[in-house]
Amino acid sequence: MAQIEEVSIDQFKHLVSERALTGETMLLNMGPQHPSTHGVLRLLLELDGETIVNAIPDIGYLHTGIEKNMEAKTYLKAEVMSDRLDYMNTIGNNLAYCMAVEKLVDLDVPERAQSIRVILTELQRIASHLVWVGTFGLDLAAMSMFLYAFREREAILDILELCSGQRMMTTYLRPGGLWRDVPVEFETAVRDFIKMFPKRIDEYEALLTKNPLFLDRLLGIGKLDAATALQYGVTGPTLRASGVNWDLRKARPYCGYEQYDFNIPVRTEGDTYARYIVRIEEFRESLKIVEQALNRLPLGPVQSDNRKFVPPPRSEIGVSMEALIHHFKLWTEGFPAPKASVYSAVESPRGELGVYLEGDGSAKPRRVHWRTPSFDNLAVLPKIVKGHLVADLIAILASIDIVLGDIDR
């Protein structure tokens, strides 16, 4: 279908400076296959010696048409695709999608399910930040950081496997609750993690936070002020490192976040180091939330008993005619949603993860749009790398924490 076209400088003429056309500055491709672009991102750099004059991101290498595919599936089946967007934050994506469906069809979620959702989302946030801090260290030549971070991430993936049977593509959260209740080993596994992890954060900090080599690469690099950040739609830790106290968990609590006592780390410097500090602090805050939620985990069902949307348990099917009918209807045609649209957003490790969901009265959505945080966070990159060295670009790109699956959808 697509014809391969010869790319010429004419296409980029309006994006580069005039010096590039005379050959005074150099145009250089970085990526799509480059270890420091964290995926398949291509950057067209205009360089004056080592200094960056312009950077033009080229995205779409990982475009999988998830939005289009979701339109062709029922609400329940479409959820499987949400895991594949931001593959570092699968539970968070499930949560965003389930909350949108629940809002669209007006479905209740029992309290136990809400608490487990919070525990798992926060653990996933820690896992995502661990990958970030590991690759961030790796990009800045602190290779041991990568190994330590992945060791701890393994413990979290084991907890996810315990619950859902999958380490990454979990699809554990479902509209109306969870797939099933957590196993008995869950509580001990999470408690072990809570006990072990604070010491590990201190180890990371001992390794990086005051390391002079590390500070030299980060302090004052890639400054982003609050007004620019908002203009470019930057959200999440990157926005909070620029001095804007905005976190959807505090501002618009969902899943009962208002019951928990936690802080939102904010820094005002807006440089690469501030973004690092904010994420390290978020480790501790997430851990606080997990501990509180686990301590007051209520007993009860983990799925709504609204049988129009949630399939009945196996035990009911043998004895109840209605249960059998609901089971058959839900698994053959799914449930219809009203002819209306909702926008529902959660705080992902990278920022505001929003789902625009529109029903057309049938069992399949008319439109699903993912407002993914990495997309807008990357758009600000050309603005903040100007005038820095190529080596600093690596640090800045790592510090805004992009996931290409999240950008290209």
Add this chain to the structure above:
Amino acid sequence: MDKKLETIVQALQGNFSTTFEEFRGEVHVFVKAENIVDALTLLRDKYDFELLSAMTASDYWPQQSPRFHVIYQLTSLAKNLSVQLRVPLNGDQPRIPTATRVYEVANWRERELLDMFGIEPEGHPDPRRILMPEGTEGYPLRRDFPLGYEEPQFTFNYEEIDLQKPYAKE
């Protein structure tokens, strides 16, 4: 509706004679395409909507007028409010004035609309496709664009389909 939101909706109604609807606590305001830049500027400057959270479109094919709704999801951090603006567009040559001068974030989002729906942003500084490769025909997120399943190869049609496969042939 929230009191603060009500004054904002009334201001929009007074200035641009808009209509609105409510669903599950969300307010959707319908704005005409020629007024959208002014409406966004008013909301940003006077009512503190600093953040254009999301910008997307929805296709109502086979309905032709309006065929598309362009959707602007705005957030006010200072007041903790949200409002959604929707711009209905007709099916033949859909165009929308660019919002890049009000919100920089609209730059990539409008390129995505151009790429996925063929909605042309007028006055956009860099109107190129963003996700699909150059030379793609059609607009993938339109409802009349096929999902593109591959026809299975059997003995009787193996070679016919093989000819169209993209990999190198001897």
